[in-house]
Amino acid sequence: MDSPVKIPYESFIKIDRKSDTSIYLQIANQLINAIQRGFLPFGTKLPGTRTFSELLEIHRNTAVAVYDELSAQGWTESFPNKGTFIIGKDQEKPLKMNDFKQNNLQNYPETVGFSFKTSNILDNPFEHSDCEYVFNDGVPDIRLTQIGQHSRFYSSILKRKANQKVLGHYNHDGSEFFKEHLSRYLNLSRGLPISKNNLLITRSTEMSIYIVSEILLSAGDIVLVGALSYFSVNMIFMKAGVQMVSIPIDEDGIIVESVREACKKHKIRMLYLTPHHHYPTTVALSAQRRLELLELANEYGFIILEDDYDYEFHYDKSPILPLASADTNGMVIYIGSFGKSLAPGFRTGFIVAPENLMVEMRKYLGIIDRQGDILMERALGEMIEEGEINRYLKKSLKIYQERRNHLSDLLQENLGDLITFQKPSGGLAIWLEWNIPINLMQLSRKCAQDNLFIPKTLLYQNKGITAIRLGFGDLDSAEMDKSIDIFSKNAKLLS
Template structure:
């Protein structure tokens, strides 16, 4: 197709288009100036500001206008010609390629001031169940969490040494290729030995799938267990992320009571008699969020019910290692002889959240299916990190770290509870937890966590998503408050801010 030369059209475009104010070049960037210019001209073409057939300025004129060397513009035009964006005609000049389709013009002034695209140009599905997780934090503000480890105590030197030793091996190249969706075999074998010794399990590597934290294990299990309207049983108070994972799968959640002995299994039995139960989710060691432990009697009863009614038990053992008054209680999985328990855990809570290494323990056939699914959403884990943690566990570094932080967290628990009682005893009720990294804190009924959260902001204290602790709308007026991640000074400051918040509310009541 021959280009139809229109001098009048060209003259108007050349005179009217503000190259000098539109094109911004930065010689300090690593990207060559000619490519910066080329990419910006491409953007102007794509946005319809330079339409097909538009004559571009000559190389000398554009160079003078932008304050760059003529050879830079020549190199830019050559690049655009090779890419098919422009074409040159002897004695006529350089033009935007006439074969390009016309596009709707976008005002470059608007584009410049709003570079972020706010809305898509296509429909997509939004899920009302999933919640946005906010992670940005402001300096000087104390944030209440629901029980996380203190990352300042992370054994970074030991992990770094182990990692360096791993990557310096001559054979390391074989771990840099695609690996198994099951996870690194050395870590799986190490976990088999470690979990069999510490948790009384009786498993082999075929029962282990390495995940990126316990949440992935829960998600994979839910995908395989539940579909539209399938019933999963949880506590009236429950880990909110578990609830959301089940609801995202369109499962039906049925709730049972939670008392000082954990899930009330008699209520689970009643549900089994009238409904087809597909799964029961339990945090047996320290119930999330209330911290209570599932009693021995109810553990046996739950296992018997699972065998009789053929449902799965998803056992989320998120903080097995942290016990202050007694030795850890063996998980349900250690007593499972019929393949009913799916056991989920991780090192994220124990060491630091950044190390996304968890495990899913179940029967071989279930693990095989979970591995196939995992392979399509996350091809494999971080093989080098998995190797490093295999050595970290095998060397005894993990156990040494646990013993060290256990003493620290015990001191923090005692201080936190003491200050809560002495400074805020008129406002709260709580029981000192036997383990874990958090307290179940019940507010006096004359106040609400909503008003506390609003008032706390004035004192640079963030309560967080207090609503997630009562998804069943039982109005228990309690939330889970972590203590492990704060040192002595931070605990004192947190309690002081919380005290000032509640005193402010109390004074408002008197007005």
Template structure:
């Protein structure tokens, strides 16, 4: 024990009390088998002499270990390592040295690292960015939102306000949101048809978990949002991909599949197809709904940026024409206000919403009720509606400026169609351009953009990418294009 005591290191400058430093290091000796069950510890006076600390400090250390059950006191005999502890052996030696194990780095158990989860999390801190199509948070009604959030934080019954709420989400937000979606999307819903989520991805995850079994077929476009593909694969579904053209997914190909095998779910971004931003043509919308009703599959409609359509009144979502209850309609405020505000919604039949709310409870007891109520206040007062009208004019101007800049400066290197909506331009680069290399060079000039579209980790990178324009001012967009021009012409 005297030899072990020389290994106890005391840092009197540490914020941790000395007695806890002693107790914790003695605990390690016991865990590693250097102090076996039943071993008698030296007296507190003897240990204090060895460690050159006050006896009361050692008494506190022993008392701490006694309280935790590592030690036991025998009247008239002394303090011992607890007898009830299992026999522990010192760490085995490998080639004469203790085997080095760092549990903070590597777990002591095996698990499968699934390839579909091996996707980088992209976030840019660069001065310039042509992102995936994000809003400009500088335009968001942050002062109004801050006031509304503060009001929710400080007023009302604190037990109710700061306690547990409904797993469906804020009732106030569901009421206001139902009215808003009925007015703007042509839906015919009540608050009972709405589940508040932390974003579209959460709604998709809940839906996949609830309604897909291993082996079920989920149909997506050949080009598709990779986050959706990851969710389907995580649920054990079998992905079947169908062609995509300038009008969205080819529904005729879906009909052929339906005649041969049972489909469980179809994922669609019908308004501004991801990644190409095209809208699903009217006849295909009608046929898709007809097929869903005929063959009984679910349509998951991800309407990620419905509010930003620049030519005319936006096409109503599939959910507005759903007479058979086959559509799960999902949207979010992350593309409306800012990705930092994790408030989304899923609309479906009442029994589906009830089922998903029960499932949601086991992964996320509830959302941010204060934020949800603050959003409800802004919606009810028309603040978000005014913000959307203003930001749509701004984003339309930025789209026009950006497309003109691309044509004037990069016309020999890129091809694109001016998007009718959304916040990004689907851009094809000349085959001679090494897009990943161009993206790496751009980073050296403080410009971020995606190094080419990849549908999944194992698929090849297309020489095309989404260049987001909404989050940058016209001057910033000009700087972005100038950087690209210089790099392509060098």
């Protein structure tokens, strides 16, 4: 066994004297790391505390504390008149002194030592850029949110003694108070005659759809989606192993006759649609087609998964009520988001369904989100109760309507002859199509060179269509002016 003083402790024990972690614990943890990785094998004799303190330039009392910690955790044993030794199992091939390298102890493994499944389906489609100006597919402006006021709601709830006891409990069922107020809110605003027992509170639309797909879809099932549909949802369906069939869309939404033809040819399990504003084209599903789809669902027995991702944002007239409001046979599962106009931390998703299905959904939620966020839900419930949601939404809708109008005017002025678009009745994005196709990927690259980022998820191009979905929610007038200036300049160069 090598002499304890020959082991280069100072080469692999590094002390951060500015750290909040005490020095003795830093040293003890690094020694334990060295033992676990075989650099200090069984039987290694540690130097005396005086020698050890001199090697590392620490106080002897600190060295004593290090050895006490190692002993308390069961890594060493001391013998009178002999010293302190590493305890454990003998190693077949003890490591040599030249293996003591700092990077061997400090670096985390770059790869795992076992095999695992990989999935190209779930590759992250989102991109990021350092460009000053960015187009997205329609998100609210965080600068408009009253974060201070919203935080006061949460802080007030957290300080109440009656609420503090819930912090020690798991509650995936969510706040009964919030569900009670949300069910009333949805009844009044969306015509859904539900109770709190018909609600499941989730973190997001994607979580809602994942739970629905886990319960209701099996590999090989046929799911109908729009010919252009939301990519994240498509990824969830593909991961579930279903067969997706695309249904064409026109200015009145999904074409019902094509749905009927699909039902005649196949056993359809589910139809996924965003009828309020179809994603990505923003068109609204007509009232007549809504009724026809409900009749088809009853006739052929398929599920309608209705995603109202931006129901809160409507400008010119009252929105058409959801399909779920007219469903009398339990064929529609309704999902949506609440508080989308608020700060991100105050948003939540939800599922509306009959109670017997809700029982099964709660089982799945209890596995993937056992703790929930009952205090935040309580805050949202109080914001509904006090009318804060309606006041804020009314104020923000006016701003978003002005931004929609401004973007429409800019597009018409700068690219009117090259594009076709309709001013949307709601939502936070405009769908524009090119009259003469241009290379959209090349347009995106040229705009990025001029400090405008256009993610590939906004670009839709194939033999039949050249289009972009442009979000306007998070751009003020000045930002919009500059962005469209860059956008139109490069578009004209490529036309």
